[in-house]
Amino acid sequence: MRTTTAEEGDRKAADWWATSVIRMAPGVVELRGRPVQDLIGSSSFPALIWMMLLGSEPTAGQARLLEAALVAGVDHGPQAPSVAIARMAATCGVGLNSAMASGINVxxxxxxxxxxxxxxxxxxxxxxxxxxETVETAAATVVSEWRQRNRYLPGFGHRFHPVDPRREPLLALVDAAVAASEVRGLHATAARAVEKEINRGRSRPIPMNIDGATAVIYAELGFPAPLARGLFVLSRSVGILAHAWEESQSGLRNKGPIPRDVLPTYLGQDH
Structure with a gap:
């Protein structure tokens, strides 16, 4: 078996984590080819997220649209499992990083x-x-196909809000971005066609929710579907951090999902 020379070993080791995301050397930190010192104080965080993920720089309008989606998804209260878990973890003697990871992992x-x-x-x-196909026909076809595989259509309806209060501001920003030629509007048109299709013949509407509105934004901005989840995780991490920090200041230990004086219902041996 041929052995690796020292020079080949050095190159092989260097190539093991080859990346175009960052160049790091003594005295050098470049993110996607941009010196970090040039970005500090000049780049917004949403613009940096865009650059790190897509490798290009957004226009100011695109960065604002991304920022709006990130702001909208920050929190939805301690009844959300991820937040509840982070709050419980924060009372178990772990650090904020562990509490956040516990919530994010669900x-x-x-x-x-x-x-x-x-x-x-x-x-x-x-x-x-x-x-x-026309967008109406396409929406009808896709809704039918998705309903054969899913009990519900993601991005529409909400168990708390008859109309999600985050929907209209986000869609209005998308419409403004379309008018300014910042995005094409294809996914916004598709979303509205799907909404119309699923409400056909219904007396009680199922409106687009926060997931649908942010999905429109992420898709319009060119982010692949898996990154839509990653971006949501980034956004919700802020709320998870805030809740974990607040709970860590409460002085409670080993906080469970229900108050200690409330006992779970016993179902008996037949169950």
């Missing part, structure tokens, strides 16, 4: 994944329209 398909799923749904509609 942001899965059922809790936190609707944005990614909605981007996938809207991508299906946009693909069909690109192949020549």
């Amino acid at each position: 942001l899965g398909d059922a809790h936190g994944g609707a944005g990614q799923q909605c981007v996938e749904l809207l991508d299906d509609v946009v693909t069909l329209t690109a192949e020549g």
Whole structure:
């Protein structure tokens, strides 16, 4: 068996974590080719997120649209499993990083994944329209197909809000970005067509929610569907941090999901 020379070993080791995200050397930190000292004080955090993920720089309008989506998803209260778990973890003697990780780790398909799923749904509609179907027909086809696989359509309806208060401000910003030619508007049109389709014949509407509105933004900005979930995690991490910090200051120890004087219902041996 041929052995690796020292020079080859050095190159092999250097290539092991080859990356275009960062160049780091003594006295040098470059993010996507930009010296970090040039970014400090000149780049907004949303613009930096864009640059790190997509490798390009957003326009000012695109950065504002991304920032709006990130702001909208920051928190939804301690009844959200991720926040409740982070708060409980914060009373168990762990640090803020562990409390945050505990909450973030449950942001899965059922809790936190609707944005990614909605981007996938809207991508299906946009693909069909690109192949020549009207957006109405494409929406009807995609809704029918998704309903065969899913009990609900991600991005529409909300168990708390008859109309999600975050929806209209986000969609208004998308419309303004379309008018300014910052984004194309294809996914926004698809989302509204899906909303119209799922409400056809209904007396009680199922409006687009925060996941749908942010999915429109992330898709319009060119983020692949999996990154929609990653961006949501970044956004919700702020709320999780705030809740974990607040709970850590309460002085409580080993806080559980229900008050200590409330006992879980015993179902008996037949269950």
